[in-house]
Amino acid sequence: SLTEERVVAEAVGQIEAVFKGCRGAAGDGWVVASVVHDWAREEHIRCGYSSPSIMHSEVSSQPRADMAQPHHCGRTVFCGEATNQDVNVTIQSAMETGIEAAR
Known part of the structure; x- marks a missing residue:
């Protein structure tokens, strides 16, 4: 099992790799x-997945559309079920956005 520090370090490393070479990149x-x-480790938790509703956001009226926009260096950095505006939180929606981002 990884320590909390290692989990955070690995996540930060992945984010830094995505933004490498971009102005305002992680550092x-x-x-x-x-x-x-x-x-x-939770006694009564076996598995599960939850997410906000398709249009839930406290800062945007179109959160999925916002997340699907190119962010740094003209690249789309985020894809996955959370950015799909047509299908709600499924493997299908994650695959569709990945294919779209690869085009």
Whole structure:
């Protein structure tokens, strides 16, 4: 099992790799806080998945469309079920957005 510090370091490393070479890319001091929770240690939790409704956002009226836009260096950095505007939170929606991002 990984330590919390290692989990955070691995996640940060992946994010830094995505933004490498971009102006305003991730760097020292950009992580303000982190939380790691091992759900497998919870007695009454076996598995599960939940997400906000298709249009839930406190800062945007079109959160999925916003997330699907190119962000850094003209690249689409985010894809997955959360960015699919037509199908709600499924493997199908994740695959569709991945295919679209690859085009």
